[in-house]
Amino acid sequence: MTARMSISHRISGVLLMAGSVVFALWLITAAFRPAYFDMMMALVNTKIGTLAMFGFSFLLYYHMCNGIRHMFWDMGFLFKLKNAAIANWVVLLSAAGLTFVTWKCVCEYM
Amino acid sequence: MGCPKKQKIESDLAKAKGLGSAHHGAEHWMAQRVTAIANIPLVIWFVYSVMAMKGASHAEFTAYMAEPYNAFAAILLIISVFYHAVLGAQVVVEDYISCKCFKMMKLIGMKLFFTALAVACIFSILKIAL
Numbered sequence: 001m002t003a004r005m006s007i008s009h010r011i012s013g014v015l016l017m018a019g020s021v022v023f024a025l026w027l028i029t030a031a032f033r034p035a036y037f038d039m040m041m042a043l044v045n046t047k048i049g050t051l052a053m054f055g056f057s058f059l060l061y062y063h064m065c066n067g068i069r070h071m072f073w074d075m076g077f078l079f080k081l082k083n084a085a086i087a088n089w090v091v092l093l094s095a096a097g098l099t100f101v102t103w104k105c106v107c108e109y110m
Numbered sequence: 111m112g113c114p115k116k117q118k119i120e121s122d123l124a125k126a127k128g129l130g131s132a133h134h135g136a137e138h139w140m141a142q143r144v145t146a147i148a149n150i151p152l153v154i155w156f157v158y159s160v161m162a163m164k165g166a167s168h169a170e171f172t173a174y175m176a177e178p179y180n181a182f183a184a185i186l187l188i189i190s191v192f193y194h195a196v197l198g199a200q201v202v203v204e205d206y207i208s209c210k211c212f213k214m215m216k217l218i219g220m221k222l223f224f225t226a227l228a229v230a231c232i233f234s235i236l237k238i239a240l
Contacts, residue, residue, distance in 0.1 A: 013198045020191060024231050027184075030175070031234035034168045045165065057157070064153060067146050074143065102157060110164045 002084050005091065009066045012059045019056045057102055062095040138197060145194035152187040159184075172238050181239035185232055192228040196221055 029036040043049045069087050072078045078087045159180065163171055174180055199220050207213045 010198075010202055013195075014202060017195045017199060020195060021227065024188075024227050027175075027231050028234045030168065030171055031237045037168050037171070041165070053160075060153060060157070064150060068150075071143065071146070102161070106161055106164060110161050 001088050002081075005066060005088050009063060009070070012063045012066075015059055016056070016063055019052075019059070054099070054103065058095060058099045061098040061102075062091070065091040065094045065098075138200070142194065142197045142201075145190045145197070148186070148190040149194055152183060152190055155183045156187055175235060175238045178239070181235050184235050188228050188231045188235075192224045192231075196224045199224075 026037070026040050029040060044053060069078065069091050072087070078084055159174070163174060166174070175184065200217060203213060203216045203220065207216055
């Protein structure tokens with residue numbers, strides 16, 4: 001479990017890089033190609049686009065929570081197997097919770 | 111000097127530099143952490159901004175990005191996130207690609223790519239904001 005969390009951190013990092021390229025294009029099109037900007041906004045509003053955004057948000061929160069756990073490791077905490085196992089679930093549930101709250105806000109207020 | 115039992119295997123210069131066979135110290139590791147900490151508040155701003163910009167028109171988006179606070183946060187985010195991404199990608203490439211020549215190509219290509227992308231992003235923000 002802890003090993004899978006570790007490799008997931010890297011995989012999520014690489015996927016977030018791919019996502020960041022899309023967000024970069026979003027910004028660049030906004031500045032230089034307004035027509036493409038509108039197209040990208042339309043793409044995000046499709047089902048696949050929304051699913052991609054949902055996935056990106058979860059990966060982002062996961063990478064952030066697991067990154068915070070890595071900082072605890074750097075400080076010398078959470079190394080005991082039992083604590084590391086608990087931290088796995090804290091990280092996963094926090095990421096899921098943050099994703100849920102974000103999308104609840106998106107659905108209700110945005 | 112003199113005592114064969116305590117013979118050094120590294121030169122005085124190498125010892126003074128204290129870098130070992132990797133030829134670099136903890137800068138990479140530290141920069142990864144510093145950018146990670148910076149990323150936390152910046153990403154919260156980013157998530158909020160993406161949420162606020164849901165379904166926004168081009169005019170609404172540029173008006174939002176032209177706000178000084180938002181432009182400032184966006185530039186910081188781009189520097190911190192892309193720097194963090196390059197450091198992370200470097201570790202992944204170093205760990206998983208064994209062919210040295212291909213590894214160098216990937217490392218150099220990735221660094222140039224992310225640098226160009228970051229500059230393009232910052233240039234875009236400045237164009238919108240100024």
